[in-house]
Amino acid sequence: xxxxxxxxxxxxxxxxxxxxxxxxxxxxxxxxxxxxxxxxxxxxxxxxxxxxxxxxxxxxxxxxxxxxxxxxxxxxxxxxxxxxxxxxxxxxxxxxxxxxxxxxxxxxxxxxxxxxxxxxxxxxxxxxxxxxxxxxxxxxxxxxxxxxxxxxxxxxxxxxxxxxxxxxxxxxxxxxxxxxxxxxxxxxxxxxxxxxxxxxxxxxxxxxxxxxxxxxxxxxxxxxxxxxxxxxxxxxxxxxxxxxxxxxxxxxxxxxxxxxxxxxxxxxxxxxxxxxxxxxxxxxxxxxxxxxxxxxxxxxxxxxxxxxxxxxxxxxxxxxxxxxxxxxxxxxxxxxxxxxxxxxxxxxxxxxxxxxxxxxxxxxxxxxxxxxxxxxxxxxxxxxxxxxxxxxxxxxxxxxxxxxxxxxxxxxxxxxxxxxxxxxxxxxxxxxxxxxxxxxxxxxxxxxxxxxxxxxxxxxxxxxxxxxxxxxxxxxxxxxxxxxxxxxxxxxxxxxxxxxxxxxxxxxxxxxxxxxxxxxxxxxxxxxxxxxxxxxxxxxxxxxxxxxxxxxxxxxxxxxxxxxxxxxxxxxxxxx
Amino acid sequence: xxxxxxxxxxxxxxxxxxxxxxxxxxxxxxxxxxxxxxxxxxxxxxxxxxxxxxxxxxxxxxxxxxxxxxxxxxxxxxxxxxxxxxxxxxxxxxxxxxxxxxxxx
Ligand code: SF4
Ligand code: SF4
Ligand code: SF4
Ligand code: SF4
Ligand code: SF4
Numbered sequence: 001x002x003x004x005x006x007x008x009x010x011x012x013x014x015x016x017x018x019x020x021x022x023x024x025x026x027x028x029x030x031x032x033x034x035x036x037x038x039x040x041x042x043x044x045x046x047x048x049x050x051x052x053x054x055x056x057x058x059x060x061x062x063x064x065x066x067x068x069x070x071x072x073x074x075x076x077x078x079x080x081x082x083x084x085x086x087x088x089x090x091x092x093x094x095x096x097x098x099x100x101x102x103x104x105x106x107x108x109x110x111x112x113x114x115x116x117x118x119x120x121x122x123x124x125x126x127x128x129x130x131x132x133x134x135x136x137x138x139x140x141x142x143x144x145x146x147x148x149x150x151x152x153x154x155x156x157x158x159x160x161x162x163x164x165x166x167x168x169x170x171x172x173x174x175x176x177x178x179x180x181x182x183x184x185x186x187x188x189x190x191x192x193x194x195x196x197x198x199x200x201x202x203x204x205x206x207x208x209x210x211x212x213x214x215x216x217x218x219x220x221x222x223x224x225x226x227x228x229x230x231x232x233x234x235x236x237x238x239x240x241x242x243x244x245x246x247x248x249x250x251x252x253x254x255x256x257x258x259x260x261x262x263x264x265x266x267x268x269x270x271x272x273x274x275x276x277x278x279x280x281x282x283x284x285x286x287x288x289x290x291x292x293x294x295x296x297x298x299x300x301x302x303x304x305x306x307x308x309x310x311x312x313x314x315x316x317x318x319x320x321x322x323x324x325x326x327x328x329x330x331x332x333x334x335x336x337x338x339x340x341x342x343x344x345x346x347x348x349x350x351x352x353x354x355x356x357x358x359x360x361x362x363x364x365x366x367x368x369x370x371x372x373x374x375x376x377x378x379x380x381x382x383x384x385x386x387x388x389x390x391x392x393x394x395x396x397x398x399x400x401x402x403x404x405x406x407x408x409x410x411x412x413x414x415x416x417x418x419x420x421x422x423x424x425x426x427x428x429x430x431x432x433x434x435x436x437x438x439x440x441x442x443x444x445x446x447x448x449x450x451x452x453x454x455x456x457x458x459x460x461x462x463x464x465x466x467x468x469x470x471x472x473x474x475x476x477x478x479x480x481x482x483x484x485x486x487x488x489x490x491x492x493x494x495x496x497x498x499x500x501x502x503x504x505x506x507x508x509x510x511x512x513x514x515x516x517x518x519x520x521x522x523x524x525x526x527x528x529x530x531x532x533x534x535x536x537x538x539x540x541x542x543x544x545x546x547x548x549x550x551x552x553x554x555x556x557x558x559x560x561x562x563x564x565x566x567x568x569x570x571x572x573x574x575x576x
Numbered sequence: 577x578x579x580x581x582x583x584x585x586x587x588x589x590x591x592x593x594x595x596x597x598x599x600x601x602x603x604x605x606x607x608x609x610x611x612x613x614x615x616x617x618x619x620x621x622x623x624x625x626x627x628x629x630x631x632x633x634x635x636x637x638x639x640x641x642x643x644x645x646x647x648x649x650x651x652x653x654x655x656x657x658x659x660x661x662x663x664x665x666x667x668x669x670x671x672x673x674x675x676x677x678x679x680x681x
Binding site: 331361389399517522 | 680
């Protein structure tokens with residue numbers, strides 16, 4: 001193996017080097033901006049996390065698994081997973097091994113940076129080393145990935161995707177240059193190995209690389225470096241605290257526009273909402289199109305499904321809530337004198353908070369009460385005759401300050417009651433209590449968990465009915481609070497149970513969500529019907545849920561009976 | 577004045593100078609639902625803030641047209657959405673309320 005030229009240089013490396021310098025510089029600037037935008041405490045946390053040995057290991061492993069091998073995408077869609085990981089991992093290995101090869105055989109050339117990229121041009125007989133053979137294997141792998149990408153571009157259905165985004169001209173330039181890089185490299189190498197040292201192919205290869213690197217920081221390919229930063233942010237525990245800034249910016253930049261969230265979004269049951277899923281939010285964030293960001297943010301149901309299917313972990317609902325919070329209203333609610341609600345006394349008892357919505361589905365409240373009586377639990381009903389809202393609707397509407405006024409007021413009432421347990425029947429309230437309340441010494445529990453405990457303790461005596469229910473996982477209870485199993489356990493004690501095709505993390509929002517600000521009820525029927533269709537897909541003859549809003553929403557359109565879990569339990573239990 | 581031990585309720589005569597259709601039209605542009613309210617009062621009946629501040633979507637809509645004060649009522653709305661759920665006209669009352677909050681100064 002010998003060097004062909006003593007100079008070790010040819011002008012065709014210049015486009016590559018220029019692109020390289022450009023992309024590194026811009027990405028560095030972007031990273032510095034994002035880090036500077038973090039809150040002071042978050043920034044400190046992040047810096048410290050970079051020094052922490054455990055987190056260094058975790059960051060490295062996560063970056064390899066998520067950015068190179070795309071494990072989460074594999075789990076979701078194997079073909080897509082193969083496509084992405086063959087390109088990312090293959091390319092990474094080619095770069096890594098290329099440098100290793102130069103380090104081993106021509107260490108004095110390592111500083112040129114371009115030697116590994118154009119190895120076969122500068123080195124005679126380089127193809128005979130074992131490293132070269134492995135690299136050729138990886139190049140074939142990348143080429144396979146690229147061919148799949150080309151097929152997907154024109155025929156996305158074979159990937160099981162019904163809808164994908166349409167790339168902009170800018171992203172198309174990036175896409176085509178990416179497609180061109182590897183075939184050009186392959187051809188140039190083969191020619192050089194056969195002894196043909198004409199430089200046109202090498203020029204083309206270098207220019208394709210340059211174009212790709214120049215468009216990278218301004219299009220979807222920014223996700224490659226952004227995701228690495230995102231992983232370190234996430235592992236350091238940095239949250240989204242400012243609209244459009246810091247973590248919000250990095251999350252939006254980390255979205256590769258894979259489009260998986262489009263088919264997942266329940267709003268897309270109505271074609272009018274096709275352009276409002278999270279992939280469009282991140283895209284409009286990047287473009288700085290405030291008008292569209294506003295529309296997309298206001299429409300979303302905040303059901304959280306896009307986050308549960310997203311392999312990058314873009315938190316669409318949180319991004320939207322903060323975008324809403326950035327808005328100015330001239331009239332602000334003020335609950336400082338909402339002190340008329342009296343403190344209920346409940347020393348060491350269970351305090352039951354039913355929430356506003358349950359007032360419209362009174363059977364739920366009555367059933368909870370009846371079950372508590374049957375089990376002989378000492379309880380007080382905090383808002384039987386009306387009370388303050390938990391604050392979640394204000395919170396999701398982006399009125400964070402006002403929401404926290406309500407939260408503080410409720411905290412006083414609950415702590416003042418002296419209760420030991422706060423029992424909640426509405427998952428919307430439950431999530432707010434879990435996430436934003438400080439109730440020292442008081443256990444907050446949703447009735448599904450609580451009744452399951454009572455059942456395990458033998459305080460509830462079930463009689464199984466012949467009915468068969470399918471359980472609809474309410475978004476706030478399932479994806480929101482991670483409660484999936486206890487409702488099913490309870491139902492299977494009380495009656496038969498069947499599963500809908502899409503369930504648990506993939507459950508489809510009923511469409512009634514208060515999360516959406518701008519969707520009228522008249523425009524939600526299709527969403528509700530699509531959710532019902534999924535439930536009809538099971539062999540059950542009735543629907544069970546554990547959210548007053550789902551119950552009310554389904555009841556409008558369902559042609560099968562819909563019941564709240566508490567009602568089912570109440571009907572199938574007897575006083576011991 | 578002699579105190580007879582009883583009073584008349586305060587006059588609620590409309591001040592036509594204050595009637596403000598412009599505001600109302602502005603509101604209708606932001607939220608079309610404002611125009612289709614039939615004043616049934618379902619929202620008033622269900623509103624948990626009613627006892628705190630007299631809040632009611634029906635009254636607010638009237639007050640916007642009449643140019644009466646709406647601040648007091650809006651101050652206690654918790655955006656809980658009960659009014660949306662009971663409205664027979666399917667009006668997105670929460671969006672209506674937020675829109676009102678944004679057009680006044
Ligand atoms: S939160 Fe739900 S409704 Fe909103 S974009 Fe995500 S999937 Fe769609
Ligand atoms: S938000 Fe997530 S699922 Fe949606 S396109 Fe971006 S990466 Fe894909
Ligand atoms: S109503 Fe139920 S299913 Fe719909 S968004 Fe709310 S919690 Fe989720
Ligand atoms: S959203 Fe506001 S106006 Fe409507 S019922 Fe709730 S508190 Fe009353
Ligand atoms: S419930 Fe609807 S239609 Fe009836 S008064 Fe209220 S807003 Fe108007």
